[in-house]
Amino acid sequence: MKSNKHIFYADDDLDDQELFKEAIEEIDGTLDLHIRNDGRELISLIQSPPPAPDVIFLDLNMPMMNGYQTLTEIRNNSKTQDIPVIIFSTSDDEKAINLSRELGANLYVPKPTSYKEIRNAIRHSLGIDWSSFRTDDANFVFRAS
Secondary structure, three states, rough: OOOOOOEEEEEHHHHHHHHHHHHHHHHHOEEEEEEEEEHHHHHHOOOOOOOOHHHEEEEEOOOOOOOOHHHHHHHHOOOOOOEEEEEEEEHHHHHHHHHHHHOOEEEEEOOOHHHHHHHHHHHHHHHOOOOOOOOOOOOOOOOOO
16 A cells, blocks of 8 residues: 555544544554544645645535535535545435435445444555546445455
């Protein structure tokens, strides 16, 4: 895995933020993690680089600007439209999954319940070669196990 990647993560749940941070540090201590509490904060960070994100993890259910709105704004901006966006959410229903895909998410990860599964899901997501990865029905949803 290439080091010195800039990982952006938006989630309003402090416990989820802490677990994500611990998993990132365990996977690769050279990864540069930037956490924000909602979509507005994330968009503000993205619009004022450096650094620019290599990959974005995005929760759906956030105040101020939810994940769908944030994803839409990312995809509608020519400077950010090609950044890989991974939906990392407790929402696991078909409607949320389908809407995320329609709006341009690259991967959908229902938040696992155990730390080990969270770490494995993040490791899987970071191990993808986004330059050649193409989303399809078979690979859009990743369920950690």
